Amino acid sequence: MKKSVYSICGMCTVRCPIRVESENNEVTWIEGNQHILGGALCAKGSAGPALIADRERPRQPLIREGGRGAGRWQKVS
Numbered sequence: 525m526k527k528s529v530y531s532i533c534g535m536c537t538v539r540c541p542i543r544v545e546s547e548n549n550e551v552t553w554i555e556g557n558q559h560i561l562g563g564a565l566c567a568k569g570s571a572g573p574a575l576i577a578d579r580e581r582p583r584q585p586l587i588r589e590g591g592r593g594a595g596r597w598q599k600v601s
């Protein structure tokens with residue numbers, strides 16, 4: 525089910541008013557509140573859906589194993 529809700533961006537201290545579209549509980553689009561910002565939003569705020577959906581985003585603390593660039597990480601609590 526598609527939904528559109530108004531909210532506030534929390535990506536920095538400015539706290540811009542935003543409109544968020546979602547489908548099946550997944551964010552699909554973020555833009556500035558058209559009534560206040562005319563739909564405009566900075567690149568960081570607009571990239572919100574990518575941040576949430578990024579499969580390589582660290583989801584817990586990691587400690588590097590091996591040398592720099594080895595690409596090996598150990599999960600820690």
Ligand code: SF4
Pocket residue numbers: 533534535536537538539540565566567568569570
């Ligand atoms: S849209 Fe950009 S400027 Fe506005 S709160 Fe989000 S990150 Fe900050």
